[in-house]
Amino acid sequence: MTTPVQSANTAVAPEMAAASYSYPSPLAEFWASFRANRGASAALVFMAFMVIAALFAPWLAPHDPIEQHRDILLLSPAWTAQGQWSFLLGTDELGRDILSRLMHGARVSMTIGLVSVVLSLLPGIVLGLVSAFYPKAVGTAIMRAMDIMMALPSLLLAVAIVAVLGPGLTNTMIAIAVVSLPSYVRLTRASAMSELGRDYVIAARLAGAGKLRLMFNTVLPNCMAPVIVQATLGFSSAILDAAALGFLGLGAQPPLPEWGTMLASARDYIESAWWVVTMPGITILFNVVALNLMGDGLRDALDPKLKKLA
């Protein structure tokens, strides 16, 4: 196609390569740009703590999350007058240590986030690539199906799916994965479409690369930036939706210490025990804020073009 320009580029290439020692590697560049974003860096530190708390909850948590200390029901947090330092954030209506439940709850929420993101990311990428490479019948059919799924707000669709499958942790993850599928499909398709017309794709095609190779080796790596950002944001909305389902009694079932489920049972203590209501909610909020901040930071670092859209 643009042969003169290309040959000119290749002619320049050796000089560029010689000068490149002064440029940072893409990874270092990304890291510097991410670190310059103070909010995103703070969020990363916070999430690192959460991940540690989740991974090592059985060893770090001061108590068993479902052990009921029957003599100290609804104990207020340690810094209040009645508090005890062995129960830092107090206990709930069954005398369970709230801090331990939150730490174990982090495991549940991280699992939900991770599993549902992977479950929707992988099919989403494949469907998106397929609909970009076969835009006529197959692509249209896929996009129509996604339109239908997008017609319902994600929480309502998740509620509908759980209504059919029945409440529980596994079905929560499935529902959230299904619900977040369209965003990955659309995103992958859109960026794959814009890559398809580029010279390097045409070059690869002329060189005889097969469809699969074109899809996954040539095009996909260049579509990953927005998808990674979306995955981060998807993680935060998965945590939020899972907590909402748990709150409605459709998600993880007690005594599993899921954050939303903890709030569902806390409603009756709104007048007497503020900490039972406050702690799980603040935990959810902080996690979602941190993930959204990280998503923003990732977007700015990976794809400066998108910065303006913020």
Added chain:
Amino acid sequence: MFNFILRRIAVVIPTFLGITVLAFALIHMIPGDPVLVMVGERRLDPEFYRQAMQRLGLDQPLYMQYLHYLQKLVSGNLGESLVTHEPVMAEFLKLFPATVELSICAMLFAAVTGLAAGIVAANRRGTAVDHVVMGSALTGYSMPIFWWGLVLIMLFSVHLGWTPVSGRIDLEFDIPAVTGFMLIDTLLSGEEGAFASALSHLILPAIVLGTIPMAVIARMTRSSMLEVLREDYIRTARAKGLSPVRVVVVHALRNALVPVVTVIGLQVGTLLAGAVLTETIFSWPGIGKWLIDSISRRDYPVVQGGILLVATLIILVNLLVDILYGVINPRIRHAR
């Protein structure tokens, strides 16, 4: 213009048909035999079972069942609730005004505060005010609203005693439903204190439901305002010596509003999803609470019909927003 509208409608029809397939499939994906689900786990007479299957049309092939379902839909028949034995459509229409009233008030709150915050932040870019507004917007955007509702109840209803905890109006009032909108009906009834009671019941749920849209609107207004403030005509307006307020409100805002209006329209889905949570917390008798209650009662016709109606509603509102956008912005109208 007419062509544009027709084209938009043509795009919507397959989506709507897809939703009907989804709603139809919903019932069929429920584990277990529908007849057994209806009569319970008792031992069944095979003859009765056969008759029930025939009466419900379940002995026919799936595509015939779907066509029958569509046929019934067209005549507005969404089936009956298994619990109250009332038509699903009638129940929906009875509860719908409560959700609309709540959503409109939430949207008003969100639009007014979101716009104001966004405008102020854009004009004070980089200052502490901007950081506070954007920080609040991020928090609002990430808010688990079911918890937010509980916190507000704890603060304003329990501790300060300013607002009631739940419901639409105090039990002492018996307001005849004329429009279904409590604020209007209480005014029409002329009963003293009824309007104030309705308003005090509405205010917390509206704030809770409006929180996420408010954050979205504030962000959108800010970025769209920043874009517009860079334009030449703003510099011209300033150079003419117009007051800063006039430049912002008259010259900049009008153009900054175009993308914001779309965002407001697209929040309808967020509102209806949020209504499920908000109505559950505040025992607000709308369609969100109705859906959740039906799920826990395993009232499947209501779940099926309710989801279909909500989805239809969202499709229609999005269609309306699309068309309105075409009216405001001719470039969209002629784009392919």
